Amino acid sequence: MKLICFLFLVCVGQALYAQSPKSAVIRPDNGRPTLFVNGVAQTPTFYALTHAYGGRWSWEEVPARNLNNFCQIGFRLFQVDLWLEDIWAKNSDTLDIRKAQRQVRGVLDQCADASVVVRIHVNAPFWWNKANPDECTQFADALVDTTLKAGPPYHNEEHDIHAALRASLASAKWKQESGEKLVELCRKLAKTPEGNAVIGMHVAGGIYGEWHYWGFIEHDPDTGPAMTTYFRNWLRTKYKTTQSLQKNWRTKDFTLDNATVPTTVERLRTQDGFFKDPVQEQRTIDYFNAQQQVVADDAIYFCRLVKETWPRPIVTGIFYGYLHMTFNRQTVGGHLFIRQILDSPYIDYLSAPQTYWPDSRKAGGSGNSRGIIESTLLHGKLWFDEIDNGYLHAKNDFENIRYTERYDSTYASIIRRCALLPLMRGIGYWFYDFGPQKGFGWWDNSKYLASMKEEKQFFEKRLSIPYHSEADVLYVWSQDVFYYLKSAPLPITVNVIDHSIEQALRSGTVGDQVYDFDLDRLNLDQYKAIVFMNVYKLTDTQRKFIKEKVAKNGRTIVWNYLTGYSNGDRLDLNFVKSLTGMNLERTQVNQIPIVKFLKPSYTYKFNGIVEPMLVVNDKTTQTLAELDETRQAVIARKQGEDYTSVFCALPLNGTDGFREVFRQAGCHIYNEQNDFTYANSGLLLLHTKEGGLRTIRLKNGKAVRFPLKQGTNLLLNATTGEVVLK
Structure with missing residues (x-):
């Protein structure tokens, strides 16, 4: 009887605690793509838990504390990670979505009216890769190393950049089966109280979930049977006949039935210094086109499944569109099908960590996005910067037990620049917190949180101000x-x-x-x-x-x-x-x-x-x-x-x-001192490393002067020169 009463109280509590089903869209508003939740425009600022073990589960003590921290300063948009690996067991025909529910419930326990985006990793589970070796990626320059371990107790993305055993992104079997499981997750989760709070799915795949091809930084994928089959089908679509193929490839060695993926030697061959001659290197150029297309097609496919399955309007997004800081391997693992992605009706936003280029990321740098932002906006897509730079803090010893005071004024300036720039550019961001995996949150500090609250409140008041570029x-x-x-x-x-x-x-x-x-x-x-x-x-x-x-x-x-x-x-x-x-x-x-x-x-x-x-x-x-x-x-x-x-x-x-x-050229020079300076929609941002006296010349001819300390941000009214945030 006691057990029945307890279960009754739990069910009643969940019913009372459940939100009404939410819907979300991204649509143009005041000159920029804007996130709407239940018809209300949102400042595009999220807090996100990491994918890393020790910090990813929302219900655990340290992640829960940090979720609550951001709820208390006004954040209502949150993101959590989930892998198919977590809910798709070997030899099971159905998903066990209790962990998915618990991941969302952990957020709601700390912020009852939260809206949640689930970052769902659609990579095949590791047991699936072992059971389907012919569906996995192979490499032109290395054998697959089956000794590389991933999954508990290692991070799920362990060794993604190496020649590890991973399902080929050209595998039709993986795509179908993971797609079926994604549909099942959407159908089941949407019917739960936790699903009512879900407003988006961030579909993740490939290296670190960022839709890079497996092993691309160090190796040359993909020579496996799945990619070879895909490549031959791709060639049939393009050339139609073997005669046309051989004419364009300038060789009789290959037909539509026996064409192979180029070797590493072929990939690196050029005819004119850095440049490949299309007349002589079309075989390699074709392969890279095919490899790039399969990745983009995958991302669009999974996002389409979410859109078509979720019973309410839902936002879908991916990591894609990287140009800056892509390890000089864009051809092999970059995002070259960006135009097709930008034109897809199934993808609402793109995202990336802010550039890792040290001069850009550290104090005094621009904090530049890795994507090409103004093009993203032109296509009606929202962009989100991932802010994952807690390691730049001067004291970063990762004490696991004893909490220490971690405020640093230089780092505070960096993190403010990281937040202000995307909001000025008409895009958004999420703080991606690796801190909890080591025993604390990167931003678990009252001064950082107060600054973040101030920034959010400032830009919430500007949602109704039309966006306009001030670039020349x-x-x-x-x-x-x-x-x-x-x-x-x-x-x-x-x-x-x-x-x-x-x-x-x-x-x-x-x-x-x-x-x-x-x-x-x-x-x-x-x-x-x-x-x-x-x-x-x-x-x-x-x-x-x-x-x-x-x-x-x-x-x-x-x-x-x-x-x-x-x-x-x-x-x-x-x-x-x-x-x-x-x-x-x-x-x-x-x-x-x-x-x-x-x-x-x-x-x-x-x-x-x-x-x-x-x-x-x-x-x-x-x-x-x-x-x-x-x-x-x-x-x-x-x-x-x-x-x-x-x-x-x-x-x-x-x-x-x-x-x-x-x-x-007649361009306006705001600042002569080599600081990062940016203006948009009536605001002017100055970020300096060195400090000193600055003279800022506004477009209306007015000059304003400020003595600045090292590592300083100033946000000005671009017309009056008045300081609106320091």
Whole structure:
């Protein structure tokens, strides 16, 4: 009788405790994609528990404390991790979703009106991989190492970056069976009291759940039977006949029935320095296209299942769209099918950890997102930055038992910059807390929490303020270019994608970042300088559009290295010449090039020889920089009738150089001191490492001055110069 009464009270308590079913959508509002829960616009700020053992279960003491901390400061959006491994047992036909319920219930126990996004890892369970070795990834350069252990007591993602046993992302069997289990989870969880609080599914797969191909940083996937079958089917769709395949591959060795995945030697082969010649390397280019497509198709497939199964409107999102800090292996494991992802109706948001590039992430850095944000917004998708940088704290000894005072003013400045920048850019973030796995929360401190509360409340009041870009610089990026580059670390790639852009972002100007395929979606009138950062491949149609619509109206166009060198069919220096309007010549440089920028005077160099290497030989141009050894011009400006052309035979480096190019272009310089400065929608952010007296020049001509301490943030009203947050 006592047991019956107890169970009755538990059931009654759960019924009273349950929320009404929630729904969520992302739709345009005030000029930006906005998250709505039950029709109410939300400030896009989450707190998330880690996926790591020791800190991932919401009901355990330390995670529960930190969930409650964020609830107390006003957070109502939370994210928790769950793996199919947790609920899909070997030899069981059905899922046991009690752990899923308990994971959501743990959040609700600390914050009764919370809205929860479940990060569901759809990777095959480890027992499934062992039972289906022919469905698993194989590598062109290494044997699968079956001794690498993952899962309890190891983290589930242990050894993802190595040649571990993992289901091929091209496996039709894995995709079908994991898809069936995802549908089952959605149907079951949606009917529970805990499911009422679920507003989203973050669908995770591949390395660390970030849709990178298994082992891609160190190895060359995927030569297994599943990927080989997929590749042959992909080739049949593209070429239709063996005759067409052999013509394009320039070989009689392969047919549609026996085509294989390229070897490591083939993948690394190039015909022109860093560049693959499409005429001679189409086999490798085709494979990388197929590999990239299968990953994107997987992500879209699983998100579609969630959308079509959940009985109420639900938000779906993925990790995708990484460009910055992708380990110089974008071709093998990056996110090159970004356009297809952005166009998918089944995906509402993209996300990534903020860049790991040290100069960007540490004090004084930009805290740049890894994705191309303005393109994401143009396609109606929301973006979320993952803030996972507690390790930057000065005292990071991870004491497991004794709580210690962990406040550090420099780290506090970093974490505030990490939060303010995405909210200013019209996107969101979540704090991803690895701290509990070591015995405390990274932000379990009253000062950090008070700061986070202040930030959230400030931006909640701005939800009704229309979003508008205040940039007059536009940085243009390409993902397609990586199909035509050697799939290895190159002196130009890490330099441009991580190092150079960070220096540009500290020039005191404000810039937007878009993909090359979105140029025709923009109102170009606001931009005085447009920098083609890594756009070495342009179609003939794109090149025509740039000539007719972009290189106009007195703008300065910066062609950063070999803009448009390939059109997808061939490599041709004349493509570059026609864009720049300059006479360019090849030269042979047998040592690491050193660039001497003339005014202002400084030098910089690369970490290896650059091939192909060009110089400017044109008397109608003004030399801005030259090779230190030979005095040949490598950066030059040419004034045309409708625009100014600046060609960089070697990528532009140096904050001072970027600032001078932008100044000559007529761009507004807010700050001359190499701090990170950003403005958007009436706000101006300044983040400095060194401190000192700063003079900020507003667009209306007003100058404001501030004495700043080391490691300082200032958030100003961009019109009055009034400090609105410190």
